[in-house]
Amino acid sequence: MSLQFQQMGRKQRVAVADEECEVQDMVKVTIIEETDERIKILLSDTDRAFxxxxxxxxxxxxxKMAIETVRFEMGTVEQEDTIWETTGPLxxxxxxxxxxxxxxxxRHDEFHFQDECPNCSELVEEDRGCPMCTMIYTCKAFGSEEGTMVTARDLNYLxxxxxxIPELYKTIPITKLFRGQMVEFYATAIxxxxxDHAKWSPACGVTFEPNHIGVINNKTKAKILWDLKLGITxxxxxxxxxxxxxKVQELKKQLHHVGEGTEESRTFKDAIILEEVPREFILSFETDGSMTPRTAFDMAVKELAGRFDTIEEDSNAVF
Known part of the structure; x- marks a missing residue:
C-alpha cells in the first residue's frame, strides 16, 4: 500500500525579468513497501543527483550508535573447583x-554526539562520557566442555x-569458549x-533506479505474452x-519469457516495453537493526538539509 510520507524542499535561484528570485522545488515522497528492516520509497519531481x-x-x-571501545578484564576466577581464565580462541x-x-x-532524541553533549562537550576527549552520550554494555560468560557460543544475547545494557540488543539480532556470534575459558568486558557505544567508520553506517544495499511503466506498442504481438498465461493480461x-x-515489477519478470534469447523474441520484439517515468525514482535500502528504515530516511534527509543550508550560508557570505 502506498502512502504519502512527507515532502522535502529544495531551493533554487532563477532569473525573472532581470531579477533574481528564489523558488521552492517540492519532492514528493511515497512509501511503496516497508518492513522493520527494509523500505522502498518513490521519489517524484526530482532528479538523479538529488x-x-x-x-x-x-x-x-x-x-548511529556503535561500540567504540572495549575494556577486557584479565585474570582468573575460581568456581566449584574449576579455574576459569580470561583466554579464548579469538x-x-x-x-x-x-x-x-x-x-x-x-534513539536520536535521547543521545548526543560526545562533542555536542550538554555535559561533556567542553571536556577533553578522554574524559567524555555520560548517560546522555554514552551507552555501556557488559558481558561475563564462561565456557563448557562441549563449547559455549557467546552471542549478542550475553550483552547486558547498564x-x-x-x-x-534487539531480539532478532541476539544470535549474532561473538566468540566460542571451552572449559576453563571465560570472557569479561565492558563495551562503550557512542x-x-x-x-568516519562503517560501523556507524545504519543502511546497506542502498540503491535507486528510475520508476518504470509498461507500454504496449503492438497489441497483436503482445498477445504472445498473454498466451503464456503468466499472470499479467x-x-x-x-x-x-x-x-x-x-504489476510493473511482475511484468519485468514475465518479459524475460519473450526477451532476447527466446524463440518468442523473434516475433514479439518490442510489442511491450518498459518506459522510464520522468523525474521519478525508486529508492531501496535496508538497515542493520539499529533503527527503522523510516527513521534512517528521516535522519538522512535532515542531515542533507542541514548541509544544503550550510552551503547556502557559506555561498551568501562569499558572494
Whole structure:
C-alpha cells in the first residue's frame, strides 16, 4: 500500500525579468513497501543527483550508535573447583571488531554526539562520557566442555532494558569458549557517522533506479505474452499503459519469457516495453537493526538539509 510520507524542499535561484528570485522545488515522497528492516520509497519531481545525495547521506551521514571501545578484564576466577581464565580462541582485537558491528539501538532524541553533549562537550576527549552520550554494555560468560557460543544475547545494557540488543539480532556470534575459558568486558557505544567508520553506517544495499511503466506498442504481438498465461493480461493495462508498481515489477519478470534469447523474441520484439517515468525514482535500502528504515530516511534527509543550508550560508557570505 502506498502512502504519502512527507515532502522535502529544495531551493533554487532563477532569473525573472532581470531579477533574481528564489523558488521552492517540492519532492514528493511515497512509501511503496516497508518492513522493520527494509523500505522502498518513490521519489517524484526530482532528479538523479538529488536522489543520489540522499543515498550518500543514508550511508555516510545518518547518526548511529556503535561500540567504540572495549575494556577486557584479565585474570582468573575460581568456581566449584574449576579455574576459569580470561583466554579464548579469538584475540581481544577480533572480539572488539565483532562487537563494533552489532546493531546498537539508536534513539536520536535521547543521545548526543560526545562533542555536542550538554555535559561533556567542553571536556577533553578522554574524559567524555555520560548517560546522555554514552551507552555501556557488559558481558561475563564462561565456557563448557562441549563449547559455549557467546552471542549478542550475553550483552547486558547498564540502563533502560528497552535498549538491550534487539531480539532478532541476539544470535549474532561473538566468540566460542571451552572449559576453563571465560570472557569479561565492558563495551562503550557512542554516536558516530558512516563517513568516519562503517560501523556507524545504519543502511546497506542502498540503491535507486528510475520508476518504470509498461507500454504496449503492438497489441497483436503482445498477445504472445498473454498466451503464456503468466499472470499479467491486457486487462491490467489502461490506454495501453501499466502504471501499478507491483504489476510493473511482475511484468519485468514475465518479459524475460519473450526477451532476447527466446524463440518468442523473434516475433514479439518490442510489442511491450518498459518506459522510464520522468523525474521519478525508486529508492531501496535496508538497515542493520539499529533503527527503522523510516527513521534512517528521516535522519538522512535532515542531515542533507542541514548541509544544503550550510552551503547556502557559506555561498551568501562569499558572494
Amino acid at each position: 536522489v543520489n545525495s540522499i543515498r550518500r547521506s543514508l550511508i555516510s551521514d545518518t547518526p 584475540p581481544d582485537e577480533m572480539i572488539a571488531q565483532r562487537l563494533a558491528m552489532i546493531p546498537i539501538p539508536t 540502563g533502560d532494558s528497552t535498549l538491550e 554516536m558516530g557517522r558512516g563517513r 491486457a486487462k491490467d493495462f489502461t490506454d495501453g499503459k501499466l502504471e501499478d508498481y507491483y
